[in-house]
Amino acid sequence: MRAADGQVRLLLDGFHFNDWDTKVALFTHRPAVHALKHVIQECVSIEGPDTVVLRAPRTCQSKSLPQTAQRFTFTQVFDPEASQRKVFEGSVRGLVRDVLIGGNCLVFTYGVTNAGKTFTFLGPEHDSGLLPRSLSVIFNSIEGRVYPRSDLKPQRCRDFTRLTTEQQAAESSSKRSLLRLLKESDRSQTSGRSTFLDGSSLSTDSSVSEESFCLDVDSNVRFSVWVSFCEIYNDNIHDLLEQVPSGQQRRTALRLSQDVKGNSFIKDLRWVQASSSEEAYRRCSRTQNSGERLKEAGNINTSLLTLGKCISAMRVNQQRKIQHHVPFRESKLTHFLQFFFCGAGRVSMVVNISRNSACFDETLNVLKFSALAQKVRSSTLSRCHKM
Template identity: 50%
Template structure:
């Protein structure tokens, strides 16, 4: 049953793709109007400076280009050999350097734990409380993004630390059932027994694959001398009891945690948890779809339910193993794709059937590094990868710039979210889905000065972008089954708590549901499904009529309110349109008047000039006839004045010449 539900909704997604709301592309991040909005804040931008490697130190890379000015500023000075420095020395200009400000700057000595505590932990807390958050690492190749994101086992990065904190905070409140699963972008689906068995099998096979791969991982590690894929424990010995976040647990409420892992490689999305077809070099490309609200989600992406941080970490490692990375001149283990690890937490009331109260998400992205092909000396496939990486990062830059522009001026600029898969996927987080944080990584190498300067300039713009933070409206927990279900025998369709809440999200409200016909019909589909499922169970009346009537009355009242609001909006829009067209026609008629006046003036000037020339010509002919000398006139016709003919002839010759030119 749910299968067909999924199919239908998936088909719908295709249609929605075309109907997506363009308005969000012009997002100016308006004042929060929605009841679920919490506020707005600047995009948090943190800077991490990685230490020199021994090879870099001995190779003369250390030229004091980067100076930290704690807590939030960095000074970048050109090295003696950089292009800019050459220019400035040529022109005898002082080499001053540029200052950049961040939310906070973390120096080379910063430990992984200090960075996590100062940047991501707060976002994890927010997600555990029902919010949505995005964290992404940004920087040039070999700047330490993957180290920050994942890190070696002995120095776990932000991803394993987030998993550790999530599970140590919810400890014995993990919902281990497979009855509810995240669906699309902000919904969930209820699984029947068969589907639950399929989920369990998929997870079992995945973890089995992990075991099989462990041996080959170790041989890979020996080859590359990297530890990113090693081991199976989260954070090794670094884990501490104080890492957990204290939460207020509602009675009977548990947390169902699901994870997914995908990469964007050469503008194609691949599921890193999918087994590649035998012989195929790569997994099938997945589609980026949208729900009716224009929220992007990856269609057919696998979501795996995890019961512990260790289990989740195994999934991370397995996905990482499938990710595209290769050796370039600048980095032995360079990520050739943007990887996106998502953790969705469903807050579930443990009753029969389970009821979902909220869905929240922590999205962690490790972006591939921008690179100069002259420096990496990439060729063939690597060059193509680099081109795609640079293009998508460029578009991210354009989006950030346009968002910033739209916040500063009234004239809205198009935000090109859809020009790359990465920005399209992340769009929601820049337009009110939740909090966003960027960790900018730089290395201090003198040879990377120009690239680092560009990264810092981009960060300075990003730092000023304001993002809306919305919180999901919690689904009001219903006291009992009888309060939440409609009677079959009263001629209505059965709605279980799950279907009524399957539209949960950061921007779902009654308004959304009623406004959107597609959403409503989707809800009806779900109703039908549930209807069939319930029909097997009982025909009993399980409705509290009083509650039902109250809800119907509320619904009618809201509908009326909505109609009124729509009418008002329509009126306002008409007025605005009229005003705009009036202003434009006034502008055009003014322009026309101006042009006409100019034309008249030009005509007058031309006439005046023509008359003057005629006058000159007449005078000339008069003078010529009075001069009378045939030899003079002959000389004039040949175009050469003759000194012997006297000043009058010369002056005529000069006038004629100037008249010709």
């Protein structure tokens, strides 16, 4: 399965915040035949196993844009025929293994509009992306070794609390109340990107079930599974485990249900993708909307700008003895990611660009940001939490 025409996927694979430098891999999708010659010659081409070349289109007359070819080097460049499974095994599988031995991992996407972020992260039903494959491996690997009690709860992504009997009862009551609200409320409705969780095994209708595999896990280890999904949307963090509003404006949500034996399972799991700033602005211009839509575009711009400032500050700190402030708290997005950026886990940043020559300037900015992120070393990141 190929992405839409003119899409390129960049995988910044694993900022390891202990001893490794940032690894960066690139994946390309071949555009349609009628566009291949124009796009490849004038915008993006691949040189060797680890280099991509960006050239300004011939029609571009802007003096502010570079007229010479620019090369960007990555850890690995996947060829256009690389499958979703190959990309997963080459970038995220190591992170999943770390999760199974108690590590913390984060995967997030970055890129321009229509560059293939959804395809890379979710994929279509018959060719699942990074997220469904990761969930499949996790739950297949821990099947039969789930901690039977419900007295453990994660706390602030760093530790866990042991619940008292009263707290367990309160959690169970909240769960039952939620299930009553959602139980079989939309049996007739189906989702194109549903993921079902029954007990401790994950199954989908996609290629994941055909290619499912497990990672070796210590047989003496027991896993406590706590379902907690968050979305970062319009610079706000929402809990998906809440009642879904009725009507046309209902949000994408995690829906729970129960089988005839009372076992809980995830009936419907759909994922929210925040619009890019340029898409939000275009929507405002097209519909003449203002207020919330315009604020949405501003929030997205602010979050991405702050992310770039944080990466730049960490790069500067890497080169100087006197450490500068890293502005994690200027955005809820970067504040949410600070825990990982400060040495508490591994991060895989998936960067998407477009081969379309009309997006040359945005593509150049994305590649420059990727190149900067690649230069950030773990020694800098491990100190940023002290600031």
